[in-house]
Amino acid sequence: MEPVTKLVEGFMYPNEVELQWSILIVLYPYITGLVAGAFILASLERVFRVEAVKPTYRLALLTALAFLLVAPLPLQLHLGHPERSFEMFLTPHRSSAMAMFGFVYLWYLAAVLVMEIWLDFRKDIVLLSRTAPSAMRWIYKLLTLGSQNISERSLQIDDRVGYIVTVVGIPSAFLLHGYVGFIFGSVKANPWWSTPLMPIVFLFSAISSGISVVLLIYMAATRLRRQALDMRCLDTMGSYLFYLFVIDFTLEMVDLTHRIYEAGESFQSLDFMVHSRLYFSHIVVQIVLGTLVPLALLGSAQLWRMSEARRKSVYALSGLLIMTGIFAMRWNVVIGGQLFSKSFLGYTTYKLEFATREGLLAAILLMILPFIILWALVKLLPPWTTLAHEAAGGRDGGNT
């Protein structure tokens, strides 16, 4: 343990020296944001009929589910008593934002995501329950809920219900991630967090990071499957990513300009922090590398004609940079909000540990876990079967 004097500069109250919220609390809004973003991408195809992004529709849904299943884990690990979290469902306190978030999470998981995935994959599940190897067949049979009906009419009904679920799902996805922003934005004691713009900024950054993660997974998975990338899909995702990221950047700049102009009592302290302890993560990673560079890259792909290979590189690099930048944004919010004293006269340091319960290793493993879950989900419910069926001769694939 380092002496306190090495961590602290200026005046800190005793309870501010050590950070209460660690890298795991950085992961929580980051992962939730990826879920909301991936779902919004899926809804582009389903509700807004953006046909070009269809190849990523099912992948986006599975990605959202894989990340959503992991979203509460950083919190559980942080709390140390995971079993107690169940009490927030049993005896919820209405004045607790986190308790209410539990219900938003559950609603989104069960009523939106699982239902939409089940409806969309139902035909595949039924077909696989007939053809899959025996051990797997039982899982698929269980998933069919005992109904083998994949008649034209029943699939039409599924489609209609799925559409309604997606329409309900869009505000739900907004609520899910807006809520994460709300949890920070409503902390009135902390001027770094306390702004009504927080949920909106969180939301748009979530959409940008969610589209980026699906774009990268789609590119990687297509390469692994040795298939050709659908360039129309990539271009459309690239342009949506660009427009949404412009909105996200504008909102952040509005917030920044407002803070600079208002120059409230906390401003000097926060300004000093951005120019010292947060310089690298805020200015270098979040604003320059994570925002301006990808905006320039994506913008150039919109303005100038580029070869297919170059566009792929631009999208992949932009996606990676945006994901890094938005992780830095979450870092700057969560960690940055705890580095300065409420007296505005002192600063502390966050010491990231490695192999501890809330250390870097736990964070890395938690970030790998959704990809393992996604791999299992893709094995169970291959998102590309529809295309394969279509290639083999029509949507029904001649198996019904």
Added chain:
Amino acid sequence: MKEAVHLVRLAALFAAGFVAFLVIRQMVVPAGFGKYGHFRAGALDDIRARPISYAGHGTCEACHDDQHNVLAKGKHAQVSCEACHGPQNRHAEEPDKVKPVLPDTRVLCASCHESNSAKPKKFPQVVASDHSGGEPCKSCHVPHNPKLSTEKGQ
């Protein structure tokens, strides 16, 4: 309806999940929860049934009025007896059998008066090791009225 039977089953599954949740909730949420507030009503009786540890300064003053008179005149007038002497209900009930141990002033005084930049400037604070060199505080100060007689101008 025949074409939507799978949806009915899904709805039934959700309904079953909801009912299971309600049943589990009924089983695990303690009786009386929420009766007076966001806690188990029975907790009040449990707490009431626990043995009393603190006698309260009124009880102390009934016997130790000499000490109380000293205390009342000094800066520590608002500090309750058991804040320094610890819980003394057993002593109050059996004064001859249970004798309290006097606290070590080197530790006790430092718990409030050790210098710390977070404390208000007007609050008396010292770096104990420099101030007393390991001597117990009560060598110079009377804990019940700690201002030195020279400081009082007497």
